[in-house]
Structures are given as C-alpha cells and as structure tokens.
Amino acid sequence: MAEPVLDIRDLRKTFGALKATDGVSLDLRPGEIHALIGPNGAGKSTLIHQIAGTLKPDAGEVRFLGQTVNQLGVAERARMGLGRSFQVSSLATEFSALRNVMLAVQSKQGSSFRFFKPVMRDKSLTEPAMAALERVGLKDRAHVPAAELSHGERRQLEIAIALALDSKAFLLDEPMAGMGPEGSRQLTGFLDGLRHEAPILLVEHDMDAVFALADRISVLVYGRIIASGSVDDIRNNPEVRRAYLGDME
Amino acid sequence: MQTALFIEQLLNGLQLGVMLFLMAAGLTLIFGVMGLINLAHGSLYMVGAFACAIVAAQTGSFWLGLVASLAAAAAAGAIIEILVIRRLYQRDHLDQVLATFALILIFSEGTRWLFGSFPLYLDIPPLLQGTVPLPGGSRYQLYRLAIIGVGALVAIGLYLLITRTRLGMRIRAGESDREMIGALGVDIRTLYTVVFALGAALAGLAGAMVGALQSVQVGMGEPALILAFVVIVIGGIGSIKGALVGALLVGVVDTMGRFLLPQLFGLFMNASQAGIVGGALASMLIYIVMAVVLAVRPQGLFPAAKG
Amino acid sequence: MSLSRENWISLALLALLLAIPYAAINFGNPFYVTLATRMAILGLAAVGLNVALGLGGLVSFGHAAFFGVGGYIAGIMASHAMSMQPLNFGLFALPASNQMLAIWIVAMLVAGVLAAAIGAISLRTSGVYFIMITLAFAQMTFYFAISWPAYGGEDGLSILVRNQFPGVNTMVPINYFLICFGVLVVALILFALIKNSRFGAALQAARQNEVRVASVGIAPFRIRLVAFIVSGMITALAGALYADLNRFVSPSMLSWHMSGELIVLIILGGVGRLAGPLAGAMLFVMFEFLLGGLTERWQFFLGLLLLGVVLFARGGLIGLVAGRQRHG
Known part of the structure; x- marks a missing residue:
C-alpha cells in the first residue's frame, strides 16, 4: 500500500473538561477521497483546525508528506501543499x-x-x-x-x-453547504476527478455526495472515531446507524 | 531617612496607580461591554477636574466640587454616548479612534473657549490638608492617602457592582454575548449609556482628585489616558482585575523608577550624569515593562474571555 | 497606457500643488510658498502612514515617533556639523553632515530600526491592542526626547542654517519647495508601485482576510512588519524635511497629537487611495490657514468636520470625487 499523504496519529485536544479530540487517528492515501462525517458538535472543525495548523493539539502527531508538521504554522503547511476550503468561505472580499x-x-x-x-x-x-x-x-x-x-x-x-x-492534499470543509442541487451535482462530478490529482479529506453533511464520492468514511462522534471503512461498511454498521445515521432516515 | 523616603515614594506610586485604575477601569469596562476604544476618556477626566475646580471656587466647598465632577463627567459621557458613540459600536476601530480623536479636539478647544488657557487651581479640602507620620520619622500628605483609600473603595464597589447586582449581571452578560442580552429583553441602548456614563464618572472622579495635586488645565487628560492604555494593555483589555493589577504595577514602577534609577546609576557615574541617564531611562521604564509583558503574554496578564 | 480616474486626480492635485507657490510669487505673497511646502511634507508623511494604514489596515497611532525621529536626526546632524563634532555612538563615531541626502538616509535607517523594534512587538497583537501599543511606544520616544537634555529637551533644537542639497540654495523658499515636491512625487510613485505589486497584493489581502492569506502559504506577520518598516521610513523622511522647513525640531513632533493628525490627513483624503494623503494634507493645511485666520479655536471646527467625515462621509474627499475603489 502506498505511503499515506496525510497521517494523523492519536491526536488529542481538550477545552477545559471537553475532550474535543479524543485520540483520533486517520490517514489519507494517494488517489482517495476520505470522508469524515459526524453529528454537529462531534469535533470535526476542531480536528480540521489542528490539521491545518490554526490549533495546536495537546498530544499526538500530524504527519504530512512523510514529515511531522506539528511545529509548523498555517502558512508553512499551506506552502507544503495542504490546500483548504473553509466551512464559511474565507476570501479577500x-x-x-x-x-x-x-x-x-x-x-x-x-x-x-x-x-x-x-x-x-x-x-x-x-x-x-x-x-x-x-x-x-x-x-x-x-x-x-x-x-x-x-x-x-x-x-x-x-x-x-x-x-x-x-496542493498535495485537499482539506475540504463542507464544500457542498448551501449549494443548490445542480451546484452540488456539478461539484460532486468535479471532486470525483480531482482525487486523482491529490487525495481529499472531505468533511460533508450531504450524505448523497459522501456516499457517491467516498472511498472510505470515518465517523467522528464526541471526539472519537467510532467507525472507519468502506461506504458499505459504514452504511451497515449498527453503531453508526444508532449514533448518527439513524436519525437521518 | 532613606527608608522614609522609600516608603513615601512607594505611597506616591500607589496613589498614581489608584488614579490610573479609575481611568483604566472605565476604559476597559467600555471596551469589554461595547467593544469600543474611547480616546476621549481623557477629556472626561478633564471635565471632572474643571467641574470640581469651578464649583469649589464658587461654593467654597471641595466636596460639592467632587459631587459636581461626578455629575458633570457622567452627564458629558451620557451626552456623547447618545449623540456620537452609539453610532460607532458597529464601526471598525479606525472610525472609533478618529471620531473620539475628534471629540478630544472639540472638548479641548471648547474648554479653552469657555474657561481660557490659564490653569485653574483647586485646593485640597481643609479636612485633608494635614500630614500623617510615617515610620522613619517623615510625614506624608493625608490627601494622597485619602486618594488611595477612595481608589480601594471604588475597586471594592466595582467588584460588588459587577458580581452582586442586576446591572452587573447585565454587564457580564453583555461581555460574553451581546445577542443573548438582547434576547433577555434588556434594553441594550440604555445599558450602554449607563455603562459609558459610569466609566465617565470614574474618569471625572480621578480628574477632580488629581486636580487638587496638580493644576487643572486643558490637555491634562491625555497623558493620563495614554498611561491608562499602558495599564490595560498590561492587564488585559476588558478585565477589571487586570486594570487594577496593571494600574498599581504601572504606578509603582513609574514612581520608583524615577526615584531609584538615578541613584542606581549614581553608583558608577557622577551625580549629574546619573540624573540624566537614570531620568531618561525612568521615563521609558513603564513602556519597557509593557513590551516585556507583551513579549511573554501578548493578551496581557489577565486576558478577558473573548478577543 | 490609459490612466485611471484616480491617477488623473493625483496628477491634477500635484499640478495644483506645484502651481500654488508660483502663483504666490507672482502675486507677491511668498508666504504661500511655505504653506505649499507644508502641504507637500505633510502629504509625504501621510503617504508613509498610508502604506501601513491604508494598504495594511494597521491603525498605527504612533507614527509621530517616526516623524519626530526624522526631525531629530536632521536637527542633531545639523548641530553636530555646525560644531564640527562627530556623532558618537559609543563604539564608533561617524562624521556629521549637513547634506540633506546623507541626513535623509540616516533618518530613514534609524526610523527603520525603530519601526522594526516597535513593529516586532506590536504586530504580535491586533485591533485595539495594536492601536494602544503603537500610541504608547510613540509616547515613550516623546518622554525620552523631553528628558534627554543634550538636544534641547523640552525646548527643542534649532537648525541655524537649513541643511544643504547639491547645487541648490535651500534657503530660497521656492527651491526648498521643489526639493520637497520632488520627494513627494517619488514617494507617490513608490506607493503606486507597492500597491500593485505582489507585496502590495499580500498586504492588502492580509487586511481583508488574514486567515485566507495564511492558508495560501503567506505569513501575514512578515508582510506587515516590512510594510510597517517601509511606512515608518517614509514618514521619517517627511520629518527630516519638516525640521528643515521650520529650522526647528521639538518634542511636539513626537506627540500623540501629531500621530492623530497624520491619521486625520489620510481620512480626510480617503484611506488606501493613492492621492488620499495628498488631498488630505492640502485640505488640512488650507483649513488650518483659512480657519486659523478667522478664529484661534479652529481645532474645534476641525473636530466637528472630522466627526462629520467619520460619521457620514467615510470615503473621504477622494471617495466623493472618484467613487468607490475597485481592485482589478
């Protein structure tokens, strides 16, 4: 198996008593779309911030392109090729x-x-x-x-x-949010091709898009990854259905 | 003798610190609740001093003057809040700086227009004119001790106001979440005017008390304002506790620096040179302290919960 | 090459400024030459501040420090050159010079070092902290100037003979105006180049959205620090010219009031605009002169005007004439 582009190992971050990231490990391999899903408040944003470099983890390691980037700032990680889109778009307006x-x-x-x-x-x-x-x-x-x-x-x-x-890897935080059905469909088609240029870590609420695109899915609940696997694995995982998907169907 | 002088200077430092606390508490409260930087806070200090001097001269009573200073500064604060400041809460800091800079020009020139360019003098009230003995044989001005006492009372009063009263609860709510306070049904416009007037009254009180130590004149507010900025940068913007600690630190460091540094340099250079070098360094000392604090803690000693 | 409306306005303002002293001489009123020189110098100082404030959004309330340092360098070099004493830096000594070109370079270097030090500390913060800290550090230079007696302390320092420029008699007012005008034109060109350059793009983007700039891989701190240094150096150059104009430098050049005035110049003209500082400076000097002739209390009315501009006309003068600004 190819070396992962992005490799997160046992990441931990607490705010007071809240364990926002509680021992998360996940990786992103060449050519894949790895979707990260989870209910609101599961700690997805906190995790993204630690990968991008806006937040420093309390413990654990973020490796990008085979080197640890824990000590690097946002700008340095971006220069290495960590491309990012924001949950709320962030542009020079x-x-x-x-x-x-x-x-x-x-x-x-x-x-x-x-x-x-x-x-x-x-x-x-x-x-x-x-x-x-x-x-x-x-x-x-x-x-x-x-x-x-x-x-x-x-x-x-x-x-x-x-x-x-x-970018050598894309970190896309809810790119479909607020798009109409036509826009979502177009973007889904675009991201489908994009994975061959660089793998994508996709945080998304639009389950149709996630199931259509993802090679792997990880489910984050209360700061922990409760399940990780193929689309079918996740669809049929009873724990996931109970914790997350159940209330959507 | 040296010990007595040392204690005297220490008390002077405390007295300066207390005065700075009165300025800084208002500034930091206004910033914490409304997110506003108010350069004209020094003008309110001046308004307090002028009101006290004029009323004291007319009535012969310093105490009536003191009441007048609180009333005049609070009224001036409420008026500018209603006419100008409340239009600035949603603006960026640049607009706030400019509009309040404009207010300084208006206040300063307006005051000169009304009362002329000559300084007014304000006497220490007879009740506080004496001195008290210090350990080591020297004596200390009772009035300065009274200022320290007033400052301690105000600090306790503010603490009680913020932790124990309905107004304080609203202020705390306003600091943490402006939308929530609106949802609670609190009339936010009135709250802002009240907070601003309260901050203004504290500045006016400081101006009146210092007015009896120095002369009362146009432009007296800005040096105090800039020191108060140093105080809240050190203490952490938005934090009353930070303002208190920062004010005492700045007051004592500044006073003791001016007292001790020339003596320190006197150990290895001649007296006049030591006076120059020590004096120059002392004049920069609090800014150096500020730089050091910022280098270690960019958000100040007691950072408020929000940025 | 076509010129934008804004560039036309800049050229028109420069032409107007150039015309003032010649008209003044023709009408036998040479005092106006000095007035025009003041406009040019204050305009230059504000062009400097505009790099930090207009392009970078860095509300420095401490640019008087650089303006004053420039002024003091001119005064100190002149007094040392007059008494033929070298400038003693403790470890080494430099011969003093009364040549403006040398003075300008020293003024900009010293201000650059000061700006690097102030910027390195204050740019770690933002918003109101930045405003208060720049104000505080400028106040520190003010108190230092007052308490250091070697160069006049509170009384300031006179420049007996205006410093010299190769091939020009600087004591002739129109000659000195032309020198200042020339420096202003160079600074405006420099500002226009910076604004449209890669550096300018990064600086302006950092003002609009710091997170965006960092997430494309550009660290905002370094960009801002360089902008702050360039800004301080230009303002210091203006300070050196100002000292030579008045042949006098005093702590008032370092005061918080001066810092406030520099911001006011930009706001009256229009923030971030090429011609904003010049328009603001011309308006300000004219206002000061006309109103100052009518009433001693002209600053009262300046305050009212400024309040009106801030509350109701945020684009400044250039904004009223040239419309909202657009970026490519």
Missing part, C-alpha cells in the same frame, strides 16, 4: 476572484517580497490563476469582487485557490 487566486499562485512561486512589478500585468500570475478559475467554471466571473459572488461561486473560488496552490 474586496479583491476580484482572479486576484484571490493570483495570491495563491504568487505564494506557490515563492517570494511575496517583490515591490515593483504590477501583478495584473504579470502573465506568470494571471494565466495560471485564470486556468484554475476555468477548471471550476468561474472564468466568466474572474473580475467580479469576491464580495459580490454568490454563495456557491465563493465555494468554487475556494477550490480554485486550492487548485492553484498545486
């Missing part, structure tokens, strides 16, 4: 869609300490950024400020940014 993506291109190219060359006339920035927008279907909206994009378009833009970073 005054900037156009294009400039949001260009920021990722500029980061990937190396230094942001260049003071004189105008970015809008720099084809090495605009062309890759435009290409990323085209892939997510936002080319026509490239010059619209992010603040004026629709909810679904902002979701697409976040994915375009992650694409432009040439």
Whole structure:
C-alpha cells in the first residue's frame, strides 16, 4: 500500500473538561477521497483546525508528506501543499476572484517580497490563476469582487485557490453547504476527478455526495472515531446507524 | 531617612496607580461591554477636574466640587454616548479612534473657549490638608492617602457592582454575548449609556482628585489616558482585575523608577550624569515593562474571555 | 497606457500643488510658498502612514515617533556639523553632515530600526491592542526626547542654517519647495508601485482576510512588519524635511497629537487611495490657514468636520470625487 499523504496519529485536544479530540487517528492515501462525517458538535472543525495548523493539539502527531508538521504554522503547511476550503468561505472580499487566486499562485512561486512589478500585468500570475478559475467554471466571473459572488461561486473560488496552490492534499470543509442541487451535482462530478490529482479529506453533511464520492468514511462522534471503512461498511454498521445515521432516515 | 523616603515614594506610586485604575477601569469596562476604544476618556477626566475646580471656587466647598465632577463627567459621557458613540459600536476601530480623536479636539478647544488657557487651581479640602507620620520619622500628605483609600473603595464597589447586582449581571452578560442580552429583553441602548456614563464618572472622579495635586488645565487628560492604555494593555483589555493589577504595577514602577534609577546609576557615574541617564531611562521604564509583558503574554496578564 | 480616474486626480492635485507657490510669487505673497511646502511634507508623511494604514489596515497611532525621529536626526546632524563634532555612538563615531541626502538616509535607517523594534512587538497583537501599543511606544520616544537634555529637551533644537542639497540654495523658499515636491512625487510613485505589486497584493489581502492569506502559504506577520518598516521610513523622511522647513525640531513632533493628525490627513483624503494623503494634507493645511485666520479655536471646527467625515462621509474627499475603489 502506498505511503499515506496525510497521517494523523492519536491526536488529542481538550477545552477545559471537553475532550474535543479524543485520540483520533486517520490517514489519507494517494488517489482517495476520505470522508469524515459526524453529528454537529462531534469535533470535526476542531480536528480540521489542528490539521491545518490554526490549533495546536495537546498530544499526538500530524504527519504530512512523510514529515511531522506539528511545529509548523498555517502558512508553512499551506506552502507544503495542504490546500483548504473553509466551512464559511474565507476570501479577500474586496479583491476580484482572479486576484484571490493570483495570491495563491504568487505564494506557490515563492517570494511575496517583490515591490515593483504590477501583478495584473504579470502573465506568470494571471494565466495560471485564470486556468484554475476555468477548471471550476468561474472564468466568466474572474473580475467580479469576491464580495459580490454568490454563495456557491465563493465555494468554487475556494477550490480554485486550492487548485492553484498545486496542493498535495485537499482539506475540504463542507464544500457542498448551501449549494443548490445542480451546484452540488456539478461539484460532486468535479471532486470525483480531482482525487486523482491529490487525495481529499472531505468533511460533508450531504450524505448523497459522501456516499457517491467516498472511498472510505470515518465517523467522528464526541471526539472519537467510532467507525472507519468502506461506504458499505459504514452504511451497515449498527453503531453508526444508532449514533448518527439513524436519525437521518 | 532613606527608608522614609522609600516608603513615601512607594505611597506616591500607589496613589498614581489608584488614579490610573479609575481611568483604566472605565476604559476597559467600555471596551469589554461595547467593544469600543474611547480616546476621549481623557477629556472626561478633564471635565471632572474643571467641574470640581469651578464649583469649589464658587461654593467654597471641595466636596460639592467632587459631587459636581461626578455629575458633570457622567452627564458629558451620557451626552456623547447618545449623540456620537452609539453610532460607532458597529464601526471598525479606525472610525472609533478618529471620531473620539475628534471629540478630544472639540472638548479641548471648547474648554479653552469657555474657561481660557490659564490653569485653574483647586485646593485640597481643609479636612485633608494635614500630614500623617510615617515610620522613619517623615510625614506624608493625608490627601494622597485619602486618594488611595477612595481608589480601594471604588475597586471594592466595582467588584460588588459587577458580581452582586442586576446591572452587573447585565454587564457580564453583555461581555460574553451581546445577542443573548438582547434576547433577555434588556434594553441594550440604555445599558450602554449607563455603562459609558459610569466609566465617565470614574474618569471625572480621578480628574477632580488629581486636580487638587496638580493644576487643572486643558490637555491634562491625555497623558493620563495614554498611561491608562499602558495599564490595560498590561492587564488585559476588558478585565477589571487586570486594570487594577496593571494600574498599581504601572504606578509603582513609574514612581520608583524615577526615584531609584538615578541613584542606581549614581553608583558608577557622577551625580549629574546619573540624573540624566537614570531620568531618561525612568521615563521609558513603564513602556519597557509593557513590551516585556507583551513579549511573554501578548493578551496581557489577565486576558478577558473573548478577543 | 490609459490612466485611471484616480491617477488623473493625483496628477491634477500635484499640478495644483506645484502651481500654488508660483502663483504666490507672482502675486507677491511668498508666504504661500511655505504653506505649499507644508502641504507637500505633510502629504509625504501621510503617504508613509498610508502604506501601513491604508494598504495594511494597521491603525498605527504612533507614527509621530517616526516623524519626530526624522526631525531629530536632521536637527542633531545639523548641530553636530555646525560644531564640527562627530556623532558618537559609543563604539564608533561617524562624521556629521549637513547634506540633506546623507541626513535623509540616516533618518530613514534609524526610523527603520525603530519601526522594526516597535513593529516586532506590536504586530504580535491586533485591533485595539495594536492601536494602544503603537500610541504608547510613540509616547515613550516623546518622554525620552523631553528628558534627554543634550538636544534641547523640552525646548527643542534649532537648525541655524537649513541643511544643504547639491547645487541648490535651500534657503530660497521656492527651491526648498521643489526639493520637497520632488520627494513627494517619488514617494507617490513608490506607493503606486507597492500597491500593485505582489507585496502590495499580500498586504492588502492580509487586511481583508488574514486567515485566507495564511492558508495560501503567506505569513501575514512578515508582510506587515516590512510594510510597517517601509511606512515608518517614509514618514521619517517627511520629518527630516519638516525640521528643515521650520529650522526647528521639538518634542511636539513626537506627540500623540501629531500621530492623530497624520491619521486625520489620510481620512480626510480617503484611506488606501493613492492621492488620499495628498488631498488630505492640502485640505488640512488650507483649513488650518483659512480657519486659523478667522478664529484661534479652529481645532474645534476641525473636530466637528472630522466627526462629520467619520460619521457620514467615510470615503473621504477622494471617495466623493472618484467613487468607490475597485481592485482589478
């Protein structure tokens, strides 16, 4: 079996008496979509924050591309190729869609300490950024400020940014949230192909999308992974049905 | 003699600290509850001092002046809250800084317009004019001791107000969750005006008490304001306890620095040089303390629950 | 190459500023030359602050520290050059110079080091903390200047003869105006370049959304620190020019009031706009002059005006003329 791209080992984080992450281990292997599901308050966001680097775990290890990244900040992990979309979209709202993506291109190219060359006339920035927008279907909206994009378009833009970073792994936090059925269907098709470029750790509430996309599913409840396996395993796991799926059917 | 001087300076430091606490408590309360940075807090301090000086001069009673200072500062606070400040709660900090900077200009020039540029003088009330003996043989001004006492009373009063009363409960609720307090049916606009007026009254009280030690003049508020900023940065913005600890720390460090540093440098350079170097360093000491605290704890000594 | 409306406004403002002293001389009123020079210098100081405040969203309430340090460097170098005493740094000594070019470089270097120190501490925080801390550190330089008697202490320091510029008699007001004007133009070009550069993109994005910038792999702290240093250096250059204009430097250049005024200049003009600081400075100096001629209490009305702008006209003057700003 191939070496995992992202490998989380026995991660622990408590807030006061609350064990938000209680010994979580999971990995992400090349070419797969690993879905992380669980009821609200299960600790999914806390886990994502620790993987991305915004929160420091109390114990355990986050390994990315074969090295431990516990000591690295958000920016350093992103530079290594950890691409991310947010539960509530997080963009430079005054900037156009294009400039949001260009920021990722500029980061990937190396230094942001260049003071004189105008970015809008720099084809090495605009062309890759435009290409990323085209892939997510936002080319026509490239010059619209992010603040004026629709909810679904902002979701697409976040994915375009992650694409432009040439990510080695994607961390997508509820990318379907708030999208219409048509948008969800398109995005599902897109993510289906994306896994071959880089594996995806997908946090999602839309069970249709999860069952359609996931190679593996892990179920997080009260900070613990109670089950992990294929789609069928999870569908038929009685504990999962009781803890989580039961109230959805 | 040295011991007596030392104790005297220590008390002076406490007295400065108490005065800073009165300023900082209002600032930090207003920030904690409304999320507002108020540069014009120094103007309210000045309003208190002027009100006290004028009423004391007219009536001959410092105590009436003191009442007037509380009333005038609270009224001025309530008026600017209703006219200006409440439009700023939803704005960013830059707008808050600018609007309250504009208020400083208006207050300062307005005061100069009304009362002229000459300082007013405020006498220490006869009851507190004496001195008390200190261990070591020297004597200490009773009035300064009284300031320390007032500060202690205010600290206890604020503690009781916040932990034991309905108003305090609402203030705590407002600090932790602004929406919840609206849902509780509390009239949030009135609450904000009351909190602002309370903070203003504390600043006015500080201004009036210090007015009897120094002269009462336009511009007296800003140095106190900036020291109060240092206090709440050290203590942690939004924390009354932090304001108290920070104020006493700043008051004592500043006073003792000015007293001890020139002597310290005097051990290895001549007296006049030591006075210069020690004095210059002492003038920067509290800012250095602030930098050190920030380097270790960027959120201050007692960070409030929310950012 | 087509110019945006905003760039046209900048050019028009510069042309207007350039015209003032010549018109003044023609109408036999050379005092206005000094007024125009003040506009140019305060505009330059505000251009500097605009890098941190406008582009980076860093509300520094302590830029008077850099303005004053620039002024003191000009004063100290001039006084040492006058008395032929080298500048003694303890470990080494440098010959003092009364050449403006040398003074400007020293002023910017010293301010750059100071900005790096203040920035490294204050940029670990944000929001109100940042405002209060920058204010406090500026106040520290103010008290230091007052308590250090070697360079005048509270009384300040006079520059007997204005410092020199190669091939120009700087004591002729129009010549000195042109020097300041030239520096302002260079700074405006620099600002426009930075704004549109990769660095500017990262800096402006960090103002809009810090998390986004970090999650594409750019650490906001380093970007902001460099911006703060560049900002302080430009403002220090303005301070050096200001000291030479007045041939006097005093602790008032370091006061919190000065810091507030610099922010006010930008707000009157329009935050983050290329021409904002210049428009604000011209408006401010004109306001001060006209209203100051009518009433001693002009700052009262300045306060009312400022309150009106903050509460009701947030785009500033340039915002009223050029409309909302858009990014590519």
